[in-house]
Amino acid sequence: MCLVTFGIKGQSLNKKITRQLKYSLSEVAKAKLRNPKVVSPRSMRDDTLFMVPSKDWTSGFYAGNLWYTYELTNDEFWKQKAIEFTAPIENEKNDKTTHDLGFKLYCSFGNGYRLSSNPAYREILLQSARTLCTRYNPIVGSMRSWDHSTDKWAFPVIIDNMMNLDLLFWAFKQTQDSLFYNVAINHANTTMKNHFREDYSSYHVIDYDAKTGKVTKKNTHQGYSHESAWARGQAWALYGFSMCYRETGNKVYLKQAEKIAEFLLNHPNLPKDLIPYWDFNAPNIPNAPRDVSAATIMASAFYEMSIQVSGKNIYYREIADRIIANVSNNYMCKPKTNGGFLLNNSTGHLPGKHEINVPIVYADYYYLEALLRKRILDKIKN
Numbered sequence: 001m002c003l004v005t006f007g008i009k010g011q012s013l014n015k016k017i018t019r020q021l022k023y024s025l026s027e028v029a030k031a032k033l034r035n036p037k038v039v040s041p042r043s044m045r046d047d048t049l050f051m052v053p054s055k056d057w058t059s060g061f062y063a064g065n066l067w068y069t070y071e072l073t074n075d076e077f078w079k080q081k082a083i084e085f086t087a088p089i090e091n092e093k094n095d096k097t098t099h100d101l102g103f104k105l106y107c108s109f110g111n112g113y114r115l116s117s118n119p120a121y122r123e124i125l126l127q128s129a130r131t132l133c134t135r136y137n138p139i140v141g142s143m144r145s146w147d148h149s150t151d152k153w154a155f156p157v158i159i160d161n162m163m164n165l166d167l168l169f170w171a172f173k174q175t176q177d178s179l180f181y182n183v184a185i186n187h188a189n190t191t192m193k194n195h196f197r198e199d200y201s202s203y204h205v206i207d208y209d210a211k212t213g214k215v216t217k218k219n220t221h222q223g224y225s226h227e228s229a230w231a232r233g234q235a236w237a238l239y240g241f242s243m244c245y246r247e248t249g250n251k252v253y254l255k256q257a258e259k260i261a262e263f264l265l266n267h268p269n270l271p272k273d274l275i276p277y278w279d280f281n282a283p284n285i286p287n288a289p290r291d292v293s294a295a296t297i298m299a300s301a302f303y304e305m306s307i308q309v310s311g312k313n314i315y316y317r318e319i320a321d322r323i324i325a326n327v328s329n330n331y332m333c334k335p336k337t338n339g340g341f342l343l344n345n346s347t348g349h350l351p352g353k354h355e356i357n358v359p360i361v362y363a364d365y366y367y368l369e370a371l372l373r374k375r376i377l378d379k380i381k382n
Helices: 013-034 061-073 076-094 101-116 119-133 159-175 180-192 231-248 251-265 292-303 313-330 361-381
Strands: 040-045 048-052 156-158 205-208 217-218
Touching: 013 040, 013 048, 013 076, 013 292, 040 061, 040 205, 040 361, 048 061, 048 205, 048 217, 061 101, 076 101, 076 292, 101 119, 119 180, 156 231, 180 231, 180 251, 205 292, 217 231, 217 361, 231 251, 251 292, 292 313, 292 361, 313 361
Parallel strands: none
Antiparallel strands: 040 048, 156 205, 205 217
């Protein structure tokens, strides 16, 4: 079973991806020999492969990449590698100190359960969902995001947290326990109420008074300024609300996703190739760093929306196709470089001065997911 092909420099995309990922496996193996405590590659820092332990919020993406590659190729080699890199993340299922359980567990064990039906994976995911719900405050109507930076925020909720709702919707479908569903929709509704400006751009961090539920601050942490539109945050929002519509059928969420899409696609600072700058309000545009990770998240969401929105399905599909074609042709790493990552030019945390214009694992994850969604749509079309 072949991947989508864009004919990159005479090579089919499937060969380019699998060859690079095999190189990645060799580079990761070397890194783990140097430090056995790390489980997953995250990015390149100072031209060196940066590896992380399971507690890092990005630890589940690499295993997810391997599961997606197995799904895209039907090659048992990738399934075995996916199993190998999924296992070390299990201990995160009980971590009550983070909201990132969806990222860590659902991207790894979630894809693993979907593709293998391993009953042990199901129990791990359900425990992860139960743990995630402990961060929910019914007065605020949201799950707390960070426990750090208590000098800045009392009960911070970041737009990224929308991505963890997928785990809760899955748990509800598995158990019919309304707790999971109610936490998910309440969090989505609170986010929709408080995170967005009139133009449907999103703040990064909303701080709440945990005792009253009132908003106390509207800030950024990774964007240019408190009132700017941090690119990946906008992509998280687009993806999160299109996912909420898929899981609930509530058109309020679809309308929200469409309004976010309008903001993104009509923004004067969106480049012609649809690969956004790291912040839509970065002061040095057009010389600002790009964020390919935001583009791949957007592409995956637009493929989702292309089957959701009557009358605009072709429009959203063409947007997603353009993004993926541009990423595939212009932003892929050269073979056997950059630690084996697939894509270059993502920006993780520019204000923090790290992961700027480099490969980052979650850009690869949503790229592969977008390719899978494209393949499904191609089959339907044909």
